[in-house]
Amino acid sequence: MAFEPPQRLVRALGETAPDGDDWLEKLPTAAQQAVALRELTVERVQVPGGRSSLVVLVRRTDGTPAVLKLAPPRARPQSERVALAHWGGRGAVQLLDGAGGEGVLLLERLHPDVSVRSLPEAKALLEAAGALRRLWVEPPGGHVFETVAERTGRQAEAMKAGAGGDVVSLVDAALGAREELLAAPPEVRLLHGTFRQSKVLAGERVPWLAVGPDPVVGECAFDLARLVRDRVEDVIASPSGAGTTRRRVKRLAESLEVDQERLRGWTLFRAVESGVRALRVGRLTDAELLLEFAGWL
Template sequence: MIDLIPLHFAHHIAGFAADGYVSGVDWLEGLPGLLRGLLDEWELEPVGRSMSGHCSVVVPVRLVGAGRSPVEDHAPGGSTPHAVLKVSWPHPEAATEALALQTWNGHGAVRLLRADPARFALLLERLDTEDLTTRPVDDACAVIGDLLTTLRRPAHPRVPRLADYAARQADELRVAPPVIPRRYLDQAAALARELVTRPPAEERLLHTDLHYANVLAAARAPWLAIDPKPMAGDPAFEVAPALWNRPDELGTGSQVRWSLRRRLEIICEHAGIDEGRARAWTIVREADNAVDAALDPAGRDRVSLAVMIIKAMND
């Protein structure tokens, strides 16, 4: 069973301090038994090498029991239904993932087949491994914008509210150490407060982490979103992850601003999002990212990227 846990993932997650639940080390200690129990209870058989994300292990499985009927995605050339078992390290951002996937019900997102939220375990349809990271960035941004339109649904009442996040950021950024120029921290704090006092025309279920690696190809749709970190609020909050990912393709000098604004323009056009609000939320999110990255001894490049993006959103 231990072979189902990639060694690099175990090493990575072991460094995580508890975030409302359990530390990475303590969770890893029980993970083999947790996987064994889920495979037995849900009548699953591993069929390939496990994969991992930042906080989760993903096991390709075949459904061998009565649970086969809901699965519509089948292995090529065969009739045995296939899926993936995803088990996440318990933390607040993963606590409501199942609620978001239930709300979307496969429309624009991976289909949820079964869930045990108490154990942070999801059984998901199996998608292709191809993502948007190798697609031309303009095309990839168009896909993200289209998906944001498809995913636009009323939010489940139990997902966290963006307004609460913004209120915390307004307070925290105002007193944060000057890891980036003070004027940017003060601007982000003011914007966080202002944006929630000027609510958008609609508040919807947000993915909040829709970047190029979180969109996979599928048989039933060209592209589907995975790995949401749900919130309820302003759709303009959604644009920023596509700006800070694939940073090596932004260019240098004046090209950086053009590249960032081009990405934002494409996504907003396809998703019907107000560009001004998207720029404002990006400033808030990147100030937050910079403060977090500054706590990491290896986070200097990430802080520099945050400053570049904030500058581009202001110019």
């Protein structure tokens, strides 16, 4: 079977590929080798799939359905492996292959086409928040996960470099919020890192499980912030979008016992960071939505 990467993956990785990176060119061969090594039967490549990895639906030798995931080094697949092993299937997809190979994960099969985004908005937020709460545990001893300070530090430098024209004031506000938030974090937990509704899929063991973490260690409000802006296009289109945004912050903060102002601050930072990054790679519609949303915070 040909393992051609979906166009969504090609476009997304093309935006961030360093000079000389040939991971995409080597991907079909790497996928063939990973399948052969594990004696898997391939069903299909998941399309449109994700933005940072190839996802292949497979079956193991005993007929058990599973997912084979291949990701480039810059997507930090080894960190994902360690986090999934630490969670042990609690709130997240189960890791099936303990050893694995570089950039290769074998995971339990969920329902890849059914995420909480299929639910009405209020129910989707409730279920997503419940899955997220289960992930917030003490990080493993001696961990090598990136910290929130480290990750946002890199992002802050990129934001400064791209802060021109009308976005300067928003970037300044976001950077100021980050500095205040990092001064006294209330807790240190293992976080999903890139949590949103589309990262919560229907399962068999439990109704909903998180997938695709880019784990980071820090305060819970940072993790919850990305969920606040889910379905941002619908929020922006609503005549009461600004009020809806503020109510989301309040409702999610209360439901997960997170400080409301800290959640607002991290939501501002993450929305502006995403908006500036979208501007940098030419995704102008996404940038406009994100920066307008950030202005309401």
